[in-house]
Each structure stands twice: as structure tokens, then as C-alpha cells.
Amino acid sequence: MKVIAKSWGLPILLLFAASADVRTVLADDVRTNIASRGAFEAKAQYCGYCHGPSGQGYRGYYTMPRLAGQQSEYFVNQLRAFTDGRRGNTFEMKMARVHAVSQAMRLALATRFGKLNPRPFGGAPTEHVALGKKIYEEGVPEANVPACAACHAPDAKGAGTNPRLAGQLYGYTVRGLINWSKDRGQDHAHPDTSAVMLPVANSMSKQQITAVAAYLSTLK
């Protein structure tokens, strides 16, 4: 509990103007106790079966995303989106069930994985990395694709609700951007943070997507 409180000190300061959502999350954390150290370690191991023990990602039948170094706020948001059924309905497994954990556990896991920094998983095609870098930094103005760096930061490490993209697995990024409108923000009456990316994902061609994904997969 102490560890969590400490590691959240800085984000609390940084997120002074954060959404009500996050403030509730933090308040919940203060109220809730994580059952025990053992239960936490067992859960972290469970996540690591699919996402890799150091959160570097894993290629099974599905490509499991890198969690290492991910922004805590984004991380917690996504776990809630799975639980609420707003994300992940295009998978054969029930993502809400797979990702079902308490709010206190979400925060503790976000902190654990956020601190890890393994090498990128690698394995992406290399031909279009230069084009990907250009799109990432400058966008494609004539196709209404904005510069990704504007929101995801020049080093692609993200901030707050804008995720880290650096070192993300190629197959995961490609699938995510292609399926954005089918897989994210599925409670149409209550748009969530995924709405910010919708126009970006929709205006990208397959070739632009694969180029950016290849570039991102190489970043440390």
C-alpha cells in the first residue's frame, strides 16, 4: 500500500488538473487494500503469462501488447474499458473476464508494469521504418493525418491518457489501428478517450499504418 501511495505522489502532482475520473480512482485506492503481497505477485505473474514476464509483449495466436513503461493513467483506463465492455469485443476470449481485477489491483499493476523497461520485442519488417518516422513526426497533411508526436510525445513515451507507443509490438499496433472503430469506444452513448484517436485511425491508409507501426516497434 505504501509503495503505491508513494509512486502515485508524482502523478498526483502532475495530474493536478486531471479528470474527475482519475481523482476517483486515486480516492478508491486510498480506501481499498490489496489483499496481500502474495495475491499481487500471483496476479502480476498471471498478466505476465500473456504480456511477457517483464511486460515486453508476446506473440501467441493474438499479439499481446507491451505493457512495460506504459502510462499509468492510460493503463488503468484500458482495464476499465475492457471491464465495461467498451473495448475488446472482437476477440474470441472474453476480454472483460481475462482483465477482471479490482481498482486497487489495476493501480498497483499499472505501477509495476510502468516501471519496467525491457528491450523492444522486435521482429517487425524494416523496409518502411524511415517513412514511419516521417509520418510520426510530421503527419501526412494532405491526407488529414496529424503528427502523432503532438499527442504521443516526440520520444513516443506518451503522457497521461495518451499512451506510450515506443517499443510496441508491430502486429498489435497494426491490428489496433485497422480495427479502431470496431474494437474501441463501443459504448456509443458515452464516448470515451478512444474518440480522440478515431479520426486519426480512420484517415490512415494500410501502408501508413504498417510504416508507423514498424517505426514505433524499434523505439526504446
Add this chain to the structure above:
Amino acid sequence: MNLIKSTVALVVFMAVSNAAFAGGFEGMSLGEEMATRDCAWCHGQLGQGFATAPRLAGQTRLYIENQLVSFRAHTRDNPNSQQFMWGAAALLDARDAAELAAYFSSIAPEPANDGDATRAEIGRALFKDGNPSGNIPSCIACHGPNAEGVREMPRLGGLSYRYLRRKLAQWGQGYHLAAMQPMPEIAKHLEPEEIEALASFLSFVK
């Protein structure tokens, strides 16, 4: 009874493979030729397998190649591997392994159907979504929605119940811990009833 059955099968297949040998291997690929001569007497004609020597038909190429490496390196060290496969794989080089893997992976697999049908539903649910409160992950995430496998992830659908049950239990007993992660860790955390249910369900998957 089962012992008798597999012994009879063994003798029959030895006869068949010897007949093929006598006739030469005309029109066969190198992989098929080696499989017929060296593997069929334990793994069955067309690699459809038994409870002891499992089905290889329809298995993914990379998984077969990886296992042949692990038998040669003696890292797959459970008793049946030591007894039967260390010898069988000892003289295979990387090219032989690739030829054999290409051949076996190209054969249409048939399900063993030897599990306990009353446990199949529980097994199906476990396979699909895992048991997150017990920290067991969904198997689909790596082995695919139809247990078909991909790349290094083996096809599990239709393998023999008795083979699967033994294999999953042996990880818990400390064998073959050098297998590709995280499988040994996952299997170690399965309860005996979960193993029964998963192995039963999988044996019926086409």
C-alpha cells in the same frame, strides 16, 4: 488392454513401413520417406498418433522443429521422451527436422476422441477464458480459438487425452522446464481437475 492395442498397432505399422521400404520410396518427399521409415512405427501411419507417441499430423512446423531440438539437447527430459525420443531424434540434423516438420504439418489431423465427454464443457470454458480468479490464462490467446496453433504454438485440438493429461501434469512434476515460456509456469498452476477437463475437451476438437 491399451498396452496390447498399442503393441499390436506397433507391429502392424512396422510391417507396413517395412513393406513400403521394400518397394522403395518412389514419389515420396524426403520428409515422407524418413517419416515412413523412422517415425511411423511409433507415431502411426500418416502420423495420426496414439496415447503414448502423440499425433504429429497437422502439428505446426516450428513446434515440431523445436521439439526435435529439445529431444536432441535432452532438455525435454520426461521419462517417455528419454526412453523413446532421445534416440529417435539423435541423428536428425536441422535439414531432416525441417523436412519431417513440413511433411507432418501438411497431413490433415484426426481427433483422438478419447477424453471424458462429461468434462468437455468445463474444459471448453477453461480453454476459452481461462480461470482468471485462479490466475489461469485463456489458452486461446496463444493456441487459437480452435486450438489450431500457430508458429511455435502447438495445435492442441484432437491430441490424445492421455497424452495431454500426462504432459500437463509432468510440467508440474518438474519435467521439461526449458520448454518455451510461459507454458511450464501455466501448467504448474493447473489443478488436477482442470487438467482432466482441458485434456478431455481438447481430445474431441476437430
